[in-house]
Amino acid sequence: MAKSSITEPSVETTLQLPPVAAEPEAGAEAGAEPEQRIRRRAVSLDGVCALLGSAAAALGLTWVVYERILPTTGALGFWLTVFLVFLAFYAGVTALVWGRRAVADRMAGALMFAVGMLIVFVVADQIAYTGYEGHSALGHLTFFTQDSLNATGLTHLDQGGILNALVGSLEQMGIATAIAVPLGILAALFLVEIGGPMARPVRSLVEAMTSLPEIIAGLFIFALFILTFGLRQSGFAAALALTIMMIPFVARSSEVMLRLVPGTLREASYALGASQWRTVLGVVLPTARSGLTTAVVLGMARAIGETAPVLLTSGYTDYVNANPFSGWQTSLPLYIYETVREPADVQRVRAFGAAVVLITLVLVLFAIARLLGGRRPGELSRRQRRRADRERLAYRRTILGLPSYAGRSAADHHSGRRAADPEGGDQ
Numbered sequence: 001m002a003k004s005s006i007t008e009p010s011v012e013t014t015l016q017l018p019p020v021a022a023e024p025e026a027g028a029e030a031g032a033e034p035e036q037r038i039r040r041r042a043v044s045l046d047g048v049c050a051l052l053g054s055a056a057a058a059l060g061l062t063w064v065v066y067e068r069i070l071p072t073t074g075a076l077g078f079w080l081t082v083f084l085v086f087l088a089f090y091a092g093v094t095a096l097v098w099g100r101r102a103v104a105d106r107m108a109g110a111l112m113f114a115v116g117m118l119i120v121f122v123v124a125d126q127i128a129y130t131g132y133e134g135h136s137a138l139g140h141l142t143f144f145t146q147d148s149l150n151a152t153g154l155t156h157l158d159q160g161g162i163l164n165a166l167v168g169s170l171e172q173m174g175i176a177t178a179i180a181v182p183l184g185i186l187a188a189l190f191l192v193e194i195g196g197p198m199a200r201p202v203r204s205l206v207e208a209m210t211s212l213p214e215i216i217a218g219l220f221i222f223a224l225f226i227l228t229f230g231l232r233q234s235g236f237a238a239a240l241a242l243t244i245m246m247i248p249f250v251a252r253s254s255e256v257m258l259r260l261v262p263g264t265l266r267e268a269s270y271a272l273g274a275s276q277w278r279t280v281l282g283v284v285l286p287t288a289r290s291g292l293t294t295a296v297v298l299g300m301a302r303a304i305g306e307t308a309p310v311l312l313t314s315g316y317t318d319y320v321n322a323n324p325f326s327g328w329q330t331s332l333p334l335y336i337y338e339t340v341r342e343p344a345d346v347q348r349v350r351a352f353g354a355a356v357v358l359i360t361l362v363l364v365l366f367a368i369a370r371l372l373g374g375r376r377p378g379e380l381s382r383r384q385r386r387r388a389d390r391e392r393l394a395y396r397r398t399i400l401g402l403p404s405y406a407g408r409s410a411a412d413h414h415s416g417r418r419a420a421d422p423e424g425g426d427q
Helices: 002-040 047-070 074-098 101-138 161-192 197-212 214-228 237-259 263-273 276-287 291-301 308-313 334-340 343-372 382-400 410-415
Strands: none
Touching: 047 074, 101 197, 101 343, 161 197, 161 237, 161 276, 161 291, 161 334, 161 343, 197 237, 214 237, 214 308, 237 291, 237 308, 263 276, 276 291, 291 343, 308 334, 334 343
């Protein structure tokens, strides 16, 4: 009896343990809900009203002061005063509603937002102004299909174009990319994978070349290859100058991307018996492929708009020269520089039209870099994940001896009879 009376409470205690253990989980879930609600309601009605109210009060007060009290009417001073008064009002409202601790956070957010909007406004204003000044030239197809041999200050916009500059820019960028990309990526691999006592001098040299003025690159090619070795001014000489500008940018960007590759991938490759160069070729470079592509495209976007290096090395021509190794060759930046200096208004319009084309090329390159660089090193795209799922499912079907979808009828495939599939069918 005593034994049974002792064991019964222990059984009841063990039966009561699961509800007790479940209470912290329920509490944790209940505690997680307010965090989700706070995250969803990051922009509250009180915050919007405080922001809009402060902006309206600052605009009204500044307008009254400028229109009724002060004699000045400068637009720049007016909007600068509006912003300063807005910060004062917003800081006061934040201190009254959320306390003094939130003032610094709100002020920092307002300043960063204002600076970001200012940068966007300046860039948009430049693009809009350039497009407005050059839209007359862009409306003619001959602007893209003819060279500038017959484009003078006395001819209409339907005569002459920028074909010679487009051909020169594309060929020079192609040669510069073919030389700079291997050298930049090899330098990054040396810094990340090999290192040693020479890593510090190489990194210092790359960083010094990054801040090198563009005109110095042109002077270097002009003094060494043109004056010393006798290479004539040509598209190839301009491409060498652009190569000097691209190498440090590609090397530094590639180094950052290669350092983001997890070290566990290298260790796994070494554990399987692979050598260092096999690990670099088979693991490191494929994993950082998207980041390296982004670095290359950004380097091209930076070099395509350089004027100072090609000004001393390429020469200027009005006709199309498709041979970059012989004769002078014009690029888009050089065409803009030479054309905008002429006094005729029609030449000014042509220069702005060429500037629009150059801005479009740069924006396209940056957009491509943004799309390619959206994933982390080694992260698969949606199409690659679907293909990996299909390959894994086909492998499991082969191991289990099940028929593949290719051998099944369309009726079986659409009827959903996939009970033999342990994974629930193809995704």
